[in-house]
Amino acid sequence: MSQWATRSDLLTSLTKKWRNQTLLKHWLQGSLEFPMRLSIRRPAGKELLDLYPQVASWIQGWQLETENEPVTLVFEEVRNRHIQTQQIPRYLHIECAQDLWQWLGCAAEVSAFEALHDDLTEQWPALTTVLQQSPFKYLELAAQKNNLIAVLRWFETYPHSGLYLRQLDISGVHTKFIEANKRLINDCLQAILPPEQFDASIISLGHSGFERKFGLDYDRPGIRFRILDKRYRLAGLSDLIIPLEQFAQLSLPVKHVVITENKINGLAFPALDDAIVIFGLGYGAELLAEVPWLSFKNIWYWGDIDTHGFNILAQFRKHWPQTRSMLMDEQTLLICQALWVEEPKPILQFDTTRLQQSEREVLEGLWQQRWHTRAIRLEQEVIPFHLLEAELDMLGDAERNPQ
Helix, strand or coil, X not given: CCCCCCHHHHHHHHHHHHHCCHHHHHHHHCCCCCCEEEECCCCCHHHHHHCHHHXXXXXXXXXXXXXXXXXXXXXXXXXXXXXXXXXXXXXXXXXXXXXXXXXXXCHHHHHHHHHHHHHHHHHCCCHHHHXXXXXXXXXXXXHHHHHHHHHHHHHHHCCXXXXXXXXXXXXXXXXXXXXXXXXXXXXXXXXXXXXXXXXXXXXXXXXXXXXXXXXCCCCCXXXXXXXXXXXXXXXXXXXXXXXXXXHHHHCCCCCEEEEECCHHHHHHCCCCCCEEEEECCCCCHXXXXXXXXXXXXXXEEECCECHHHHHHHHHHHHHCCCCEECCCCHHHHHHCHHHCEECCCCCCCCCCCXXXXXXXXXXXXXXXXXXXXXXXXXXHHHCCHHHHHHHXXXXXXXXXXXX
């Protein structure tokens, strides 16, 4: 009897298809066919004879459970010479989509989505495909459809406005609505705006990607750096944070640019002739790629000795092949063995062609767990200060005695 289908079985199966958006997507695409027939697994011939009481109870259960529902239970006549003719449930008949939604208990949601869909596609037919891709996400906005329509109209009317989100004067719409729904608004705008009204090359909406893509102003990323040579201080200032665009135009007359991720490393970095130190960027190579004068400087990258550190180094070299690593060698790693920690999420593969042979050997040693049975890392901030001073002395000697 456990293999005989129940009303709950069929309802559960369809509910899963509703929750994973399959039913709604097929309905929007016109591929949900009606009338719909849902086959019912029923007792086999021998079971009708051997398990007659259970069969009778199963049939009665179907009749009672579907009696007042928007579905029709269709029977099939089964003849058996040992018992009287039986009417056995064969399938459920669902006449139309409205009956299906009512049976699933989602008629109100579909009605709200249908109203949203019709209002949007009437004005922008190109949104039909967008709505079909993620119907549930837009269903969440059904109660705020007027806000969505107003936002789309605004961007359509004022491309490349150069305003901050906070400045957008859209009647009845708070900018928090846009902030909370950037991904959905992005998908809609991509479908309805002419190509010249947005930057299609911007895929990620992080780092003010939405604003940059649709011509809004935004909080420009700041570059924090220290001027290590007091001769080049700006109005007496040595520790500064300035917008990326201004940093790109700065072009200080220094020879060396040290880049380190750790904030304390940057703050404690010792004085150095003809040098600045940039810090706190992490995976910030793409930001600094907008700084043309770095191409003419000696660049030193000081990161963690772990897979992420070498990956960042490789990314910097994509923009500045002259980049040299600092304190990311095997000798430093082994001297600081007592300071190793486990790398929680090592990168298992990336392009290493931009790494030097000695750097690649250290990275491969980390991957192969040459020095420990676990993935290890040596964080830059724990390296003893005297090792940094010795490294800088070598840099000074190289400057004074070029080969």
